[in-house]
Amino acid sequence: MASHKVLGDKVRVYRRPNSSVWQCSTYLEGKEWRVSTKTDSLAQAKEFAEDWYFELKGKSRAGGLKKEKTFADAAKQFFLEYEAITSGERNPRYVKDHEARINNHLIPYFGDKALSAVTAGVLQEYRVMRLQTKARTGKPPSRSTLHHETVTLRQVMKTALRHGWIGHLPDFSAPYRASSKINHRAWFSPEEYKQLYSHTRDRAKSAFGLSWQHAAEQLHDFILFMANTGLRPDEANRLEYRDVTIEKDPESKERILVIEVRGKRGVGYCKSTTGAVFPFERLKKRNKPKPTDLVFPQDHKKQFNRVLTDCELKFDRQGNRRSAYSLRHTYICLRLLEGADIYQIAKNCRTSVEMIEKHYAVHLKNTLDAKAINVRRRAKLAPALVLE
Structure with a gap:
């Protein structure tokens, strides 16, 4: 330097x-x-x-040189307040992510700056620095990564504002950007989903008597369970057998799973399709669990990626990378294709109607009503002649 x-x-x-x-x-x-x-x-x-x-x-x-609080001071105060106030309401992982972003990126750049010096221009310089630094490694941060860092920065500056250390918040919006392109989430079409579970079913059968038989059977049931419940992978990782009950739906008269879900938004409930019942029963029979045992104690990430590669399903048509999260997206899309109510899907998946409309409904053809679109105005009849 x-x-x-x-x-x-x-x-x-x-x-x-x-x-x-x-x-x-x-x-x-x-x-x-x-x-x-x-x-x-x-x-x-x-x-x-x-x-x-x-x-x-x-x-x-003249005594007019006051010692101004720095960004590091505001970040320290934010830690003290945020962890205490959100205790039990926010997932501990979410709180740790805030802390990691502050320690790894924000403090090294903004830490010794006076709070009044953290302006919109300085924030833009930070964005440019992050993109240029990572670009040299061949892996620039994604748009969502920079967005999360800006959210954390805003939270720290709001803490400073509440304590009267600054008079106003700077403009945190990213300039020079038009409305970003909305991409749909990677999912499996009905044909691709059938190809996937058929492959894992045959794979589990071929593993009979081998050392990896249990892992193959667990993966097959994991895929069926996830695609018929719409759980997030982190929610499935925390799921215990006592959280799942088999009930008979009074409307359809079919057996379904009623699941008590513990996820990033606290405790919620999920009702599965009937396709999740048999995989869950096989899991119970195979593992002979205690009520407090995890339904999926092993991480299936590597095994799932290997299966996707073998089936040539790792990427969708737009180049989006598929993962275990894609099974949740598949559940939502298949429910929409069946004509399910979007509000009920949002409630069952513990998300919002806005998120489903933005990332799922826009690319499904059955969400368009041809009858409503192809409306034709009836031709007006010519006025009748008046004969006297």
Whole structure:
């Protein structure tokens, strides 16, 4: 990092590796002060640094140089408040994700900045830095990753606002972006889903008597269970046998599973299709579990990916990568194709109608009503002649 001394080392002018603009810093009243010169000319930067230093000295003599809270101070306060207030209401993993984003990305960049210096322009510089830094490794952060980091940053700044450390929040919106393209979630069409479970069924049969028979049978039942319940993978990982009961639906007279789900939104309920009953009964018969045992104690990620590769189903037509989450998306899409009520699907999947309409319903042909679309206005009859 290029650095130059000004006024006998009272001020330091420096330039970060990823920036063409010179910065300057000094040490007054037990604190380091920094500011951008907003110029790429070293001579102009040195002049700016001298004027800025003498201005700070004048404020210091007049007692007008207050010690301002830094972003790191606000982040520390955010940790204290957020974990205590959301205890029991937010998934601990969600809280840890906030902490990881702050420690890994936000504190290294914003930590020593005064809160008033965290402006919309600085936030945009941060976005550019993140994209350029990761781009050199060949793996730039996704749009959702940057969005989550901005959400965490906003939470920290809101904490500072509540305590009166800043007067207003900066603009956190990303400039230069039109409305982003809405992509549907990767799922399995009815034909692809049949291909998938047929392959795992044959695979389980061929493993009879081998060391991996149990794993193959568990994977087959996992796929059927997930595609007929719509559970998220993390919800399935926490599911215990005592959370699942087999009941007879009073309307359809069919047996279904009633599941008490513990997920990112707390405790909710799910009613499966009848296709989830037999896989669950096989799981109970095979594992002879206690009520508190996990339904799926093993992680099927590697085995599931291998099956997807063998079936050439790892990617959908748009190039979206499929995973265990795609079984949840398959459940939602198949329910919509069957004409199920979108509000009831949202309730059963513990999500919103807006999310389903945005990511699922837009690409299913049966959500369009041809009769309502192809309306034709009836031709007006010519007025009858009046005969006198």
